[in-house]
Amino acid sequence: xxxxxxxxxxxxxxxxxxxxxxxxxxxxxxxxxxxxxxxxxxxxxxxxxxxxxxxxxxxxxxxxxxxxxxxxxxxxxxxxxxxxxxxxxxxxxxxxxxxxxxxxxxxxxxxxx
Amino acid sequence: xxxxxxxxxxxxxxxxxxxxxxxxxxxxxxxxxxxxxxxxxxxxxxxxxxxxxxxxxxxxxxxxxxxxxxxxxxxxxxxxxxxxxxxxxxxxxxxxxxxxxxxxxxxxxxxxxxxx
Numbered sequence: 001x002x003x004x005x006x007x008x009x010x011x012x013x014x015x016x017x018x019x020x021x022x023x024x025x026x027x028x029x030x031x032x033x034x035x036x037x038x039x040x041x042x043x044x045x046x047x048x049x050x051x052x053x054x055x056x057x058x059x060x061x062x063x064x065x066x067x068x069x070x071x072x073x074x075x076x077x078x079x080x081x082x083x084x085x086x087x088x089x090x091x092x093x094x095x096x097x098x099x100x101x102x103x104x105x106x107x108x109x110x111x112x113x
Numbered sequence: 114x115x116x117x118x119x120x121x122x123x124x125x126x127x128x129x130x131x132x133x134x135x136x137x138x139x140x141x142x143x144x145x146x147x148x149x150x151x152x153x154x155x156x157x158x159x160x161x162x163x164x165x166x167x168x169x170x171x172x173x174x175x176x177x178x179x180x181x182x183x184x185x186x187x188x189x190x191x192x193x194x195x196x197x198x199x200x201x202x203x204x205x206x207x208x209x210x211x212x213x214x215x216x217x218x219x220x221x222x223x224x225x226x227x228x229x
Contacts, residue, residue, distance in 0.1 A: 034217055043203055043220030044156075090155065092218075099144060099163050099209075100171065101218060105155035 002027040002093050006104035013081050014112045021076040021107050023091030031093040033074040034101070035065055038088045047089075050074065051096075061085070086111045116140075119204050119221035127229050132191045134224045136204030143209035145187040146218065147171075147179065149200040156203065162187055163209065194228045201225050 003026045013019050025031065032051045036044040048059025055067040065076045074091060088108050094101040117138040126132050136145065146161040148171075158171030160179040168179050176198060178190045187206075191198055202225075205218040 036218075036220075041223075043222045044205075044218070045220070046217040049217055099169075100146065100158055100161050102158075103148075103156040105153070 002031060002095060002102050004091050004093050004102050004104035006089075006091055006107050008107045009105070010108045010110070012110040012112060015083050016080050019076075019078045019081045019085070019109070021089050021091075021109070023074045023076065023104060025072050025074065025091075025093045027072075027093060027095060029095065030067075030069060031095045033065075033067060034092040034094070035059065035063070035074070035076045036090045036092060036103075037061075038090065038106075040087075044090060047076070081109075081111055083111045083113065085109060117204060117206055117219055117221045119202075119224045121224060122222065123225050125227045125229065126194050128195060129193050132194050132226065134189045134191075134202055134204075134226070136187045136189070136221060138185055138187075138204075138206045138219075140206065140208070140219070141184055142206035142219070143184070144207045145181065146205045146207075147177070147187070147189045148203045148205065149173065149198075150203060150223070151200050159189065159202075191226075194226075196228050199226060199228045 005024045034049045035047040038044045050057045050067045088106045090106045091104040092101045120135045147159040148156040157173045162168045162181040165184050201223045204221040208216040
């Protein structure tokens with residue numbers, strides 16, 4: 001069975017600083033990979049996804065992620081964080097032939113003024 | 114308004130009572146899912162459905178029952194609620210169409226359930 005690890009439970013960055021959230025997965029083949037964001041009291045919203053092709057994918061709100069097959073990683077990045085980016089971020093994987101996704105435990109992002 | 118809606122958004126109940134959480138989507142997505150979200154556990158899959166009348170267990174199905182008689186609805190029932198089922202419950206859906214099977218999940222806003 002696939003698994004997802006988000007090593008950082010909580011990250012704090014200053015507004016305007018760069019951000020990288022880590023995601024590692026365990027699966028025999030390359031699954032579909034997703035990053036979701038959850039604002040307080042809300043459901044999850046897709047930031048970006050990877051399923052094939054260019055390993056650097058662009059998403060909404062200025063986020064990007066890079067798939068590295070050799071490291072089984074799909075890290076999320078943003079060059080300059082805004083206060084409105086404070087939220088919880090979830091990495092998820094789904095094998096190409098599977099119906100269900102597996103989520104990491106999430107990383108809470110705090111943005112300092 | 115199109116989308117995925119959950120009801121009720123907030124519910125307080127007592128141990129042993131039956132509770133049903135409703136989920137309705139207007140996209141005719143074939144797949145629907147129920148997750149629970151607890152501190153320290155992220156999102157855990159309870160049940161999912163690939164189509165009407167097809168359901169399957171997820172990671173934490175014990176104590177829950179689902180049905181899917183219509184594509185657009187996927188209710189989750191706690192037959193005899195326990196305190197450990199106090200949680201935030203999220204419904205999600207996605208397309209299962211061939212060629213779009215990379216589809217992402219669309220989530221409802223959640224139902225916060227407290228079992229006293």
